[in-house]
Amino acid sequence: MTILADKDLLALAARLADEAAEIIRTIRARGFETVTKTDSSPVTEADHAAEAHILRGLRAATPYIPVIAEEEVAAGLQASATPSYWLVDPLDGTREFAAGRDDFTVNIGLVRDGHAVLGAMALPAYHQLYTGGVGLGAHRTDKQGTQAIHTRKPPAEGLTVLASRHHADDTRLAEYLNNQPIAHLGNIGSAVKFARVAEGLVDLYPRLGPTMEWDTAAPQAIVEAAGGHITLLDGTPLIYGKADWKNPPFVCTGTR
Template identity: 80%
Template sequence: MTSHTDADLLALAAKLAEEAAELIRTIRARGFKTLTKSDASPVTEADHAAEALILKGLRAAVPDIPVIAEEEVAAGLQASATPAYWLVDPLDGTREFAAGRDDFTVNIGLVRNGRAYLGAMALPAYHQLYTGGIGQPAQRKDPTGTHTIHVRTPPAEGLSVLASRHYADDPRLASYLGARRVASIGNIGSAVKFARVAEGAVDLYPRLGPTMEWDTAAPHAIVEAAGGQITLLDGSPLVYGKADWKNPPFVCTGAL
């Protein structure tokens, strides 16, 4: 790339997310094996193939911006935060993917000075692509076209809440929701939950279990571009560049 404008970087991330999504759909259609990593989490051929595609594209186009990617870190690659870097989760929601469900994503986020700055997130099974960031509009591209998205004001009947499928029985959720007026609670996997907040389909996503920075950077930028926010439970910002890449519990909200 001869230009490093934010629009160019976001377009690059979007292109690679869509290409990775197509590759994941191809692998899913022909079948794959699921293995277990040292941390007991699942990994598939699709995770590795999508990551290889994304890393090649990012490093060829913008070699001056480092890339931190989930499977490289899992394989033992040591990396540390710099003023600007990419965070890549090539297949967020591997459990969902391996189980034949549709809620999994491709996440490519750019961090600047500890803040989620730009993000592209593909939802392969839905043929959707979400993009946005600081100074960039929040948009959803799908088979019907490209649409500007925005969080919604909760309806009078109460909040629509999405929570993790993996932590569906977590008693901390009821404690966190407390006396809030809640109309519905759903449980799905992966970063799809962020997309549904960003486009105004639901109002609240509390994440009380562990996540990693590559899980959240891309959707974080998109949610904020759509008018929402992601904060820690005490209201302080979720920041990036932590030594172990681990996020504390947080909450993703629309126009609350």
């Protein structure tokens, strides 16, 4: 059995995320149906097809690393954290996808000893691919090629903030932002918000509503590789391996 180095694991995750993005674009172009899962969240053919492709690729190339994937868990697969494991969200932002909006992603992250250490995130509608990891830097690949990305220091005129589209009326958001210098506040869906922090377009993404570990592992690795930070509201790190895979509220920031 070949044990892959982290740079090769990141290349694997990047390739599979990019291929899954193409699967999603193909299904979107020809049309699809949306059904509701038992937790009242939506799921589509694209979620299942993208996840199946990613799982085949990860399990073939890294049989020694378990994979925790959103739709398998939703289908009843029981899994628990191990020292290392992949976390896969094949289509983060299904509501955005189903509504015909562009803010949805493919997330493949690797957790080691409770920390997100590398990840790949594709933005299918934007034809963008983000990658990052400990000691590997953070990069964006698009039609112009591949370039390193970095978070930015907040500008003097105030913070650019992105928050969840589906929790825009959460009173906790206004309370959290109170007394902070805000130049612009926008609301979009999915993990796209992390990408905009990682590449230095946005300064702050407060997430006060629910998320799951597969929503955040890949984005966290990318943001932190780009110089940013993801912490709980008390300033402690967002870590992985929770029994129910649920994250508490957190804040994603750029360079401090």
